[in-house]
Amino acid sequence: MRKVLTLVIALLVISVITPAITHASATRTGVTGTMTLSVSFIGDINITKSGIMHQVGARASGTVASDSPELSGDMDIELSANFNLNTGEGIAFGSFVITNAEGSFEGMFRVKDTGFINFEGTLEGHGTDAYKGKMVQLQFGGTDLYRGGYAGPDGLTGTCEGFILSPKGT
Numbered sequence: 001m002r003k004v005l006t007l008v009i010a011l012l013v014i015s016v017i018t019p020a021i022t023h024a025s026a027t028r029t030g031v032t033g034t035m036t037l038s039v040s041f042i043g044d045i046n047i048t049k050s051g052i053m054h055q056v057g058a059r060a061s062g063t064v065a066s067d068s069p070e071l072s073g074d075m076d077i078e079l080s081a082n083f084n085l086n087t088g089e090g091i092a093f094g095s096f097v098i099t100n101a102e103g104s105f106e107g108m109f110r111v112k113d114t115g116f117i118n119f120e121g122t123l124e125g126h127g128t129d130a131y132k133g134k135m136v137q138l139q140f141g142g143t144d145l146y147r148g149g150y151a152g153p154d155g156l157t158g159t160c161e162g163f164i165l166s167p168k169g170t
Contacts, residue, residue: 027166031138033066035075037156039146043080051085055092060156064098070131070164073100077109088116096123098136103129105136117143119158138162 043058061076079094090113098105107125114120120141127134142158 029164031066031068031071031164032161033064033071035064035158037062053083053085055081071098073098089114103127103131119144133168135165
């Protein structure tokens with residue numbers, strides 16, 4: 001009986017304390033921006049007889065300009081992709097880092113390619129240094145002018161929209 005009573009009291013104390021901890025004020029800040037990247041390494045590419053390109057370890061870098069200073073800075077990505085050279089459809093996934101003088105956001109992204117040069121995707125990352133404890137989630141889209149026989153300057157350009165979540169309320 002004594003053990004049961006002790007357990008009930010402990011659960012009661014936890015149920016009173018836990019809501020105060022789990023309901024701490026969090027801030028969700030909307031952000032928008034643009035990105036411009038250049039490929040620094042095309043990665044290892046293998047093209048099957050049926051026209052499927054497998055790309056592993058490609059890297060690109062450039063800048064992100066955002067209405068949030070936390071997301072404005074240098075961006076580096078590394079990706080792998082499967083792309084159908086017959087239809088212009090594909091998927092890609094990889095890692096990213098957005099860095100500025102205060103800190104960085106690091107995480108993963110995934111992309112769907114359509115129409116040879118168009119892409120759209122999502123990314124999610126966690127903050128370091130001054131941004132430690134924060135998380136970014138973005139949807140983005142743009143053009144990959146390295147594909148499709150485009151005759152102009154090469155590059156990856158796009159726009160992004162999403163939010164930064166700060167569990168600390170700052």
